[in-house]
Amino acid sequence: xxxxxxxxxxxxxxxxxxxxxxxxxxxxxxxxxxxxxxxxxxxxxxxxxxxxxxxxxxxxxxxxxxxxxxxxxxxxxxxxxxxxxxxxxxxxxxxxxxxxxxxxxxxxxxxxxxxxxxx
Numbered sequence: 001x002x003x004x005x006x007x008x009x010x011x012x013x014x015x016x017x018x019x020x021x022x023x024x025x026x027x028x029x030x031x032x033x034x035x036x037x038x039x040x041x042x043x044x045x046x047x048x049x050x051x052x053x054x055x056x057x058x059x060x061x062x063x064x065x066x067x068x069x070x071x072x073x074x075x076x077x078x079x080x081x082x083x084x085x086x087x088x089x090x091x092x093x094x095x096x097x098x099x100x101x102x103x104x105x106x107x108x109x110x111x112x113x114x115x116x117x118x119x
Contacts (some may be wrong), residue, residue: 043116046090050081051110058118062107063089069102091116 014098048059056078063074067089080087090100097113104111 041052043091043118044094045088045114045116046100046104047086047111047112047114048077048081048089048104049112051084054109056082059109060106062109066103066107101109 059078059081060071060074062067063077064071067074069077077087077089089104090097094113101111101113
C-alpha cells in the first residue's frame with residue numbers, strides 16, 4: 001500500500017524534512033518594529049485601462065457618475081483611454097483610490113492602482 005503524497009513537505013525515509021522549531025534563533029528576529037501603515041501613505045493613482053467591450057458613451061457616463069467629472073473632462077479621459085490605452089483618472093490617498101478603483105470595476109471598467117512616485 002502506497003502512502004499518500006504530502007504537499008508542501010518533502011518526505012525522506014518516513015520523516016518530514018521540515019525546519020525544526022528548536023533551531024530558530026532569536027537573533028534572526030527583526031530588531032525594529034515594522035510599520036505596515038507606511039505602505040498605505042503617499043499618493044496613489046487610479047488608472048483606467050482600455051477594453052474592447054464598453055462603448056465610449058458608457059465610459060463617459062461612468063466617469064461622470066463615479067468620479068464627478070463634467071462632460072468635457074470625462075470625454076477627454078475616455079479618449080485618452082481609447083487612444084493611449086490608459087488614463088490616470090484620480091490621484092490621492094490609497095484608501096480613497098481603492099474605493100474609486102473598486103467602484104469603477106463594479107461598473108465593468110478595467111481599473112488598477114499604481115503608486116504615484118511623483119509626489
